[in-house]
Amino acid sequence: MEIKITEKELKGTRPDDSSLGFGTIFTDHMFNMDYSPDKGWHNPRIEPFQNLSMSPATMTLHYGQSIFEGLKAYKNTNGEIQLFRARDNFIRFNRSAKGLCIPELDIDDAMEALKTLLRLEKDWIPETPGTSLYIRPTIIATDPFLGVRASHTYRFFIILSPVGAYYSGGFSPVKIWISKEHVRAVRGGVGEYKTAGNYAASLYASEKAKKEGYAQVLWLDGVELKYIEEVGAMNIFFVINDELATPSLNGSILPGITRDSVIKLGKKWGMKVSERKIAMDEVIEASKNGSLKEVFGSGTAAVISPVGEIRYGDEKIQIGDGKAGDIAVKFNSAITDIQYGKAEDSENWIEKV
Numbered sequence: 050m051e052i053k054i055t056e057k058e059l060k061g062t063r064p065d066d067s068s069l070g071f072g073t074i075f076t077d078h079m080f081n082m083d084y085s086p087d088k089g090w091h092n093p094r095i096e097p098f099q100n101l102s103m104s105p106a107t108m109t110l111h112y113g114q115s116i117f118e119g120l121k122a123y124k125n126t127n128g129e130i131q132l133f134r135a136r137d138n139f140i141r142f143n144r145s146a147k148g149l150c151i152p153e154l155d156i157d158d159a160m161e162a163l164k165t166l167l168r169l170e171k172d173w174i175p176e177t178p179g180t181s182l183y184i185r186p187t188i189i190a191t192d193p194f195l196g197v198r199a200s201h202t203y204r205f206f207i208i209l210s211p212v213g214a215y216y217s218g219g220f221s222p223v224k225i226w227i228s229k230e231h232v233r234a235v236r237g238g239v240g241e242y243k244t245a246g247n248y249a250a251s252l253y254a255s256e257k258a259k260k261e262g263y264a265q266v267l268w269l270d271g272v273e274l275k276y277i278e279e280v281g282a283m284n285i286f287f288v289i290n291d292e293l294a295t296p297s298l299n300g301s302i303l304p305g306i307t308r309d310s311v312i313k314l315g316k317k318w319g320m321k322v323s324e325r326k327i328a329m330d331e332v333i334e335a336s337k338n339g340s341l342k343e344v345f346g347s348g349t350a351a352v353i354s355p356v357g358e359i360r361y362g363d364e365k366i367q368i369g370d371g372k373a374g375d376i377a378v379k380f381n382s383a384i385t386d387i388q389y390g391k392a393e394d395s396e397n398w399i400e401k402v
């Protein structure tokens with residue numbers, strides 16, 4: 050693949066690492082590629098980061114035919130750029146594409162596009178521990194057309210955003226809220242794909258949770274509202290006695306790469322790891338009889354996010370003693386040490402850029 054590079058004349062500068070938040074600052078350049086039925090994916094190019102110009106009738110705006118990914122590039126202790134399981138992100142991107150009737154990408158081409166962009170933007174990768182460069186590959190439907198069908202044309206782009214350390218205030222547990230009335234996704238739907246509508250559909254309940262003082266919503270299954278699903282940007286794990294349990298991928302849960310990494314490491318460490326149905330009733334019971342030891346979320350943004358309280362109707366389930374649990378800490382250290390090149394990459398998860 051021949052990528053045409055047009056460099057920005059006046060380059061910006063990366064803000065001080067301590068002032069970085071999440072998703073607000075973007076680098077100088079972006080990758081773009083177009084799709085049409087006659088040419089397939091074509092015209093791969095890196096250009097200055099710029100606004101998109103499109104017809105108000107553009108299909109993605111009306112019918113939500115769009116998919117995205119979220120991953121990060123890290124600088125290791127030698128100043129080299131590392132990607133963590135990036136190929137798995139593009140495999141998942143293609144699964145989402147298929148589910149939304151979007152033409153799939155050649156994964157090698159997508160990796161080459163990302164690496165070329167990262168090499169050009171290497172000075173935008175922060176170096177302070179915990180910071181990274183967030184990567185957002187996206188595909189949108191671009192036909193200017195009103196009417197429900199799959200678009201014929203698409204744009205694939207990649208934008209980059211330097212992000213701060215997630216736990217600048219310490220690795221402290223979050224409080225999550227269960228909706229007894231709203232659902233995120235149903236089996237047979239698009240819950241297992243990273244597609245825009247899933248997040249729009251989660252906002253109403255998320256606002257309610259925030260008003261009650263909770264950081265995020267823990268979603269139950271969309272049919273019976275009985276079984277745990279996930280947290281909407283994170284998957285969820287429960288330590289019940291000596292078992293590490295997470296809901297099995299049932300079609301309405303997003304197959305997280307961090308989730309998969311936790312499962313693989315847990316098994317390697319000899320833990321009893323299970324992917325199974327977890328009823329909310331079981332969690333309540335485990336909390337009452339003292340067998341619920343830890344709860345934590347897993348996702349690219351925060352890696353591991355310990356949960357200190359689950360609110361379910363009038364019940365407040367307290368987990369642990371207000372500090373992150375040992376198992377959550379262990380997974381967080383193990384995964385971040387691999388990501389930042391501080392530990393040996395025993396699982397072959399790192400790809401140098």
Ligand SMILES: *Cc1c(COP(=O)(O)O)cnc(C)c1O
Pocket residue numbers: 119243279280281282283284303304305306307308347348349350
């Ligand atoms: C991205 C995402 C996750 C976490 O996936 P990772 O690959 O671990 O970052 C979990 N749930 C939803 C709904 C997501 O969009």
